[in-house]
Amino acid sequence: MPRTPKPPFRRRLGDLPVAVLFVLPAAAGFALFYLWPAIRGAYLSLTRYNVLTPPRFIGLENYEKLFGDRLFWNALKVTAEYVVLNIVSQTVISMLLAVLLYRLTRSMLVRGIVLLPYLVANVIVALLWFWMLDFQLGVVNNVIEWLGFDRVAFFGSDLAIPTIAGINTWRHMGYTALLIFAGLQMIPPSVYEAAAIDGASEWRTFWRVTLPLLRPVMALVMVLSVIGSFQVFDTIAVTTGGGPINATRVIYFYIYDLAFNRFNFGYAAALSSVLFVLLAGIAYLQLRLSRAGESDLRGA
Amino acid sequence: MARIRWGRVAGWAVLGLVMLVTLFPFYWMLRTSFSNTRALAAGAADLLPVDFTLGAYRRVLGLSSTAEAVAEGGSSGTVNFWLYLRNSIVVSTLTTAGQVFFGALAAYAFARLRWPGRNAVFTLFVTALMVPPIFTTLPNFVLIKELGLLNTFLGIVLPHLLMTPFAVFFLRQFFLGINASVEEAARIDGAGHVRTFFRIVLPMSRGPIATLAILTYITSWNDYFWPLLVGKAENVRVLTVALGVFRSQTPQGSPDWAGLMAATLFAALPIMVLFALLGRRVIDSIGYTGVK
Numbered sequence: 203m204p205r206t207p208k209p210p211f212r213r214r215l216g217d218l219p220v221a222v223l224f225v226l227p228a229a230a231g232f233a234l235f236y237l238w239p240a241i242r243g244a245y246l247s248l249t250r251y252n253v254l255t256p257p258r259f260i261g262l263e264n265y266e267k268l269f270g271d272r273l274f275w276n277a278l279k280v281t282a283e284y285v286v287l288n289i290v291s292q293t294v295i296s297m298l299l300a301v302l303l304y305r306l307t308r309s310m311l312v313r314g315i316v317l318l319p320y321l322v323a324n325v326i327v328a329l330l331w332f333w334m335l336d337f338q339l340g341v342v343n344n345v346i347e348w349l350g351f352d353r354v355a356f357f358g359s360d361l362a363i364p365t366i367a368g369i370n371t372w373r374h375m376g377y378t379a380l381l382i383f384a385g386l387q388m389i390p391p392s393v394y395e396a397a398a399i400d401g402a403s404e405w406r407t408f409w410r411v412t413l414p415l416l417r418p419v420m421a422l423v424m425v426l427s428v429i430g431s432f433q434v435f436d437t438i439a440v441t442t443g444g445g446p447i448n449a450t451r452v453i454y455f456y457i458y459d460l461a462f463n464r465f466n467f468g469y470a471a472a473l474s475s476v477l478f479v480l481l482a483g484i485a486y487l488q489l490r491l492s493r494a495g496e497s498d499l500r501g502a
Numbered sequence: 503m504a505r506i507r508w509g510r511v512a513g514w515a516v517l518g519l520v521m522l523v524t525l526f527p528f529y530w531m532l533r534t535s536f537s538n539t540r541a542l543a544a545g546a547a548d549l550l551p552v553d554f555t556l557g558a559y560r561r562v563l564g565l566s567s568t569a570e571a572v573a574e575g576g577s578s579g580t581v582n583f584w585l586y587l588r589n590s591i592v593v594s595t596l597t598t599a600g601q602v603f604f605g606a607l608a609a610y611a612f613a614r615l616r617w618p619g620r621n622a623v624f625t626l627f628v629t630a631l632m633v634p635p636i637f638t639t640l641p642n643f644v645l646i647k648e649l650g651l652l653n654t655f656l657g658i659v660l661p662h663l664l665m666t667p668f669a670v671f672f673l674r675q676f677f678l679g680i681n682a683s684v685e686e687a688a689r690i691d692g693a694g695h696v697r698t699f700f701r702i703v704l705p706m707s708r709g710p711i712a713t714l715a716i717l718t719y720i721t722s723w724n725d726y727f728w729p730l731l732v733g734k735a736e737n738v739r740v741l742t743v744a745l746g747v748f749r750s751q752t753p754q755g756s757p758d759w760a761g762l763m764a765a766t767l768f769a770a771l772p773i774m775v776l777f778a779l780l781g782r783r784v785i786d787s788i789g790y791t792g793v794k
Contacts, residue, residue: 216616220695224615225623228608231664236630239641246641253644295520302517306510314781315521318528321773321784323724325742326766329749330527333534333759341530344547376524380788404509433634436726440746454636461640462731471640478637485632 247472252465264472274473276448277456280363281432284452287367288431293424295375300382301408313383316376324373324436331369332357332441357442359449366437366450374430378423385419386412421492425485432481453477535559535764538574542759558764574760582736583768586744589655590772593729593740594722596659602715605669606707610699612670613677614685624674631667639728646732653735658728669714676710677703713787716780720773741769 247264249257268274299316319327334340335356343353356365389412397407413420435454438444444451444459451459453473461470534542535558536551545552557574560566562583611617612624642661651657680703688698704711726742733739739747748765749757777784 215618217611217695218617221611221615221617221620223696224607224611224699227604228627228665228670229623231604231661232627232630232667234645235642235661235664236633236638236667239638239645240633242641242644243637246644253647298516299520302513302520306513306517310782310785312517312521313785314777315524317785317788318774318777319524321720321724321777322770323726323742323773325724325726325745326770329745329762329766330531332749333763334527334530336759339542339546339759341547348547372523372527375520377788380785384788429634433636436742439726439730440749457636457640458727461643467640467644474634474637474640478634481634482632 243471243474246468247475249468249471251468251471253467254465257468260468264469265476267469268472268476273448273451273456277451277453280448280450281434281452281454284363284367284434285428285431287364288370288434289424289427291367291371292374292378292427295371296378296382296423299375299379300386301412303379303383304386313380316379318376319373320377322373325440327369327373328437328440331372335365357446359446362442362446362450366434366441369437370431370434374427378427381423381426382416382419385416388419389415417492421489424492425488428484428488429481432477531763531767531770534760535767537760539758539760540574555760558758558760559768561758561761562764562768571761582744583765585736586739586741587768589733589738590723590740590742590769592655593658593733593738594719596655597662597722598715598718600659600663601666601669601718602711604664605666605714606673606704606711607699608665608670609673609677610703613674614680614703615695624670627665627667627670629667631671635727639731643731652732653738655733655738658733658738658740661728662722666718669718672714673707673710676707680706709783712780713783716776716784717787719776720784723773745769 246257248259248261250260250263251257303313303316335342337343337353337355337357340356342356347353355361393411393415394407397411402410433454434452435458438450438452438455439458442450444455454477457470457473457477460466460473533549533551536554536556537545538553538555538557541553555574557566557570561571561574564583608627612620612627646652646657646660649657651660684702684706685698688702693701724742725740726746729740729743730746733743745762745765749762
């Protein structure tokens, strides 16, 4: 049956009228709460602004101030320390856990158990561990004493950051393990059969076969967890509150403090912009270095 | 073969240890919540509740008198648990319903409709995935304040009510996989795009939509930072914020640990129930969100 020819104008528009209707709510949400605040945030970072009176344009002053701000450098240092500790422990433990899960069991129950901490709010996890690690009454310190060691001040200035990194490792390890687990399931069994025929040991197979084939998944996991851990806030807000002194005043907490306790919105916005650039840079570098788009499977 | 068997034994031992480390804190939460805060000091290492009592739950639910609470080492401050529970339910339900529905609409337009600028707009949406939340949070706070929506439910839910880039991206992936013949059949029956979407595509995608809804609900339920900024007032305060307030109200010297643990347990319970009912879907979704 011959189709009635459409005018070219309509063809170019395609389904536009319906599409506009469908996209409109999301586009409104995007414009109002993503696009506009992004532009406004960049502008506010060039102003002095306390929310109550209109922002006053001061050019790059906020950014210049950053260089001499000891609290900023401290926040950067503390955050970096946290990120490194958290990423190393989380990646190693999750990798081990993922391989164990993959080799030992398909059980949904086991997978559900390791995922459980991830589903509970940060605030709850933080309070729970704050109690378990309490100096006087915490069960962990009681076990430590029972074993014959001295009680540990987990939230003291020296250990607070490693402790918080440990708590968040506990919360995230199951989730990260399941991400890696999903990657493991995508490796074809034939690769392992070939390795077994060659007489490769379990250990050697892991380093020579599994790990290289996991690279795209690991790249994604690393980017997600580095970006995620730079934004640690909840755990610190309900445990140490940035203390003792400034030992746990991470960047996110410092920004919050500047904006909502000191009403220095312009400066806080400048810090957010720096964090944004920093994170974008790290993500770009990570993806480049790990050649994330490529998989060794194609060559195999 | 003996070597491999030993390997398996060692593997299970490590896995068992991980599961113990995962589950023990939850048990400890439960055990503490049934204890008497005053008695905890004496039995700090007891595996069972110390001086078993339901007092902590009575305090949290607002059932005990001030005198009773103080006698068990609780603070005399009142916790309005039911109100915060209601607030959490309102916020999470509104956010989930709005985000999934509007996200699905947009995802359909990006996956199944042909219109100029489609790919450019979609790229713009997805780029927003990369922007760290803090960058938009401060200006969003200013906007919500200017709109006079501080301490309202609308103020808490609005930024995520109409879209998140993730929701659009997630559903678009599924809609892309729908066979074109389904739409053709609908067209032959005289259905337009709107009808096709509501009558055919939505019912077909029940699975992924449910998955997204659960993930959104959990994220929204656990959110702390944004509701802390815009929803401090008691009448809209959600559970996570309330827990933070409760924690900061308890004296530094001797917090009401049993009360705190009862409250955290209550706050975690809805998510655990949701997980127990829909666990497989949640677990499966992780492989999808990560690897895709």
